[in-house]
Each structure stands twice: as C-alpha cells, then as structure tokens.
Amino acid sequence: MTGPSRDSAGRSLAELAALLGKGSLPPVHLWHPTHCGDSEMRIARDGTWFHQGSPIGRAPLVRLFSTILRREKDGSFVLVTPVEKLDIIVEDAPFIAVEVTTEGEGRDRRLIFRTNVDDLVEAGPAHPLRIETAPDGTPRPYVHVRAGLEALVNRPVFYQLADLALAEGGTPPGLWSGGLFFPFMDGTGA
Template sequence: MQRPPPPQSLLDSIPQADSGQRREPAPVHLWDPPLSGEMDMHIARDGTWYHEGDPIRRKPLVQLFAGILKFDADAGRYYLVTPVERWGIQVDDAPFVATRLTVEGQGEQQSLNFTTNLDDSVTADSEHPLWVELRGSSAEPAPYVRVRSNLDALIHRNVFYQLVDLAVEREMDGVQRTGVWSSGVFFPLDGL
C-alpha cells in the first residue's frame, strides 16, 4: 500500500472536516514536532487574528487555525501545531474572548455557560475554571475562563458585568470572598 505524499504546508497537514460542519480541535497534545520557525501571525486582546499585519476576516479560517493552537507552558509560548510542523505565533493576552454568557439554574446549582468569539462553548467547572487577575497600578480586573488544554478566554467586559450581577459572598479559609457558583464550584471574582 502506497503512503500519501508528505504535506507541503501547514494547512495541508490539518485533517479536513466535512463541508459545512464545524471542525473539532485537533489532538495537538499528541503532537510535538520540532520548531519550524516563527509565523507573522498574532492574536490581539480583542480576539482578532492577524496574518502579516492584516486581520483574518473569514471566521472559518480563524476557527481552523484555532483548532491547531497549542500553548506550551514551559516555553510560555503559543504555537500552531500539526503532526509535522510547529510555528510560533504572538498572542497579546488570551487566544479567545468569551462574548456571551447563559445561566442555567440558580445559586450553588447554577451553571455558567460561555460562548467565545469563535463559537466554542464551555461551562465553568473544576476542569474549566473561572478566575480574575488584577492588573496594573489601578488593579483593573482581567477575568478569564479556561476553554480547553491550557487555552483561555478573556471574558468580555459586558459578560463580566453579568457575572458581577450574579456574585454572592462566601467565606473561604476565614476570608469573606465575592464570587459566583457554577457546576457546584465557587469561583472568586475579587482577584485576591
């Protein structure tokens, strides 16, 4: 049996989805090819993907790239990865932005369901934590939710305001904290 020819480019390496269907993220955690170089691609804080300085306007293409995105915690870098290539890219903050929130249930039994700018959906739970970092001298809150495999979404300001409206107080380790419940887990929003 004859093997298919090796891929000629990054896009040739990506398994194809059926036409009209949303592609599931690739199993990038299984791939660790050598570094191929740096790609002139970056993701802005607002979730816009740029290639060679121009925004990528086709959402399906951005979703394709997002499906092969990997964060290497040891290197502190983001890469586009296939079984045969690994290209470094720049990310200003988080690769995704959580743009919508739906709430199911109430109180400790509620579930907070986030949708990203690329139509990924995630429910905040123990595997997909929600947290807030305080940044800069003004201690401006920067809220995040884990989407998948070390890839996070910055929570859009409007969505964060919705979370604040849902916030309750709870004592944790002898300290009064302000936060929200999702999937039976309490997530502090006060950034302490």
C-alpha cells in the same frame, strides 16, 4: 417569572450542555514536529487574529487556526500540525468569552461561556473562572478553555456575571458553577 435562559442563537442551557465536547478537535497534544519558525501571526488583546499585520477577516479560517493552537510548557504559543510547528504571538489570552448563558441560582447555578471562535465551556472544575487585577486596578476575568488556553471574559459578560453575584449577595461576591464557587477577587484581595 421568566423562561429558561437562552443564548444569542436562541439555544437553551440544556441544548448548549448537549453541545459541550461534541466538536472534535485535532489531537495537538500528540503532535511533536520539528519547530519550523514564525507563523507571522498574532492574536491581539481584543481577540483579533492577524497575519503579516493584517486582520484575518474570515471567521471560518480563524476558527480553523484556533483548533491547532497549543500552549507550550514554557508558556509560549504555537500553531501545530503533524508535520510543522510555528510560533504565534498571543498578546493576552487567545480567546475572548463573548457570551454567557446561566441557569439556576446559588450552588445550583451553571455558567456556559461561548468564545469568539464558538468554543463552549461550562465553568467548573475542568474550566475554572479566575480573576486577576490589571495594573490599572481593573478586574481581568479569564475562563479556562482547554489545555492551558484561556478566554478573557469581555466586559459586558463580566458585568452580567457581577450583577448576578451582587444579586445573590454572597461574601465575598462570586458565583457557583459546576459545583465550584468562583470569587470575584484575585488572590491579592482586589
């Protein structure tokens, strides 16, 4: 018998759950300054942040920028402060889910994801997990992080989830978390 699940930092699911929502984020939804132009920033499909074509190598700086990222009603993305709003290009999802910690089975399972900018989210009603199918037929799993911002679940994490789903043997294959069942098929039946 194995012990409780732990993340890469050695934290238990209970410790991760206690951290959920602890980090205070700026109230970007309340800030509506005049649009100031282009930030000359881009978030690549692999989650790398760029400024003027060069990768931003300082993780704390990327984390800071991630806290002022907002998705607009038209689907575009901006970096926003109380006094300025700048466009940013997001090639796919702004974040990458790089780790999942799981505990329980079936309807009692809990899945807590960690993103590349150290956000923690528990899949459930407020943070649904969804699967799209890419044009090449490969699955593209996403988890909602906050306010219309999603994280693409990286391939190793998705394989971990798929292994758990297959072991549970449900039809269709999928997993429960936070009281919701997340099937591992998109709406097209793929």
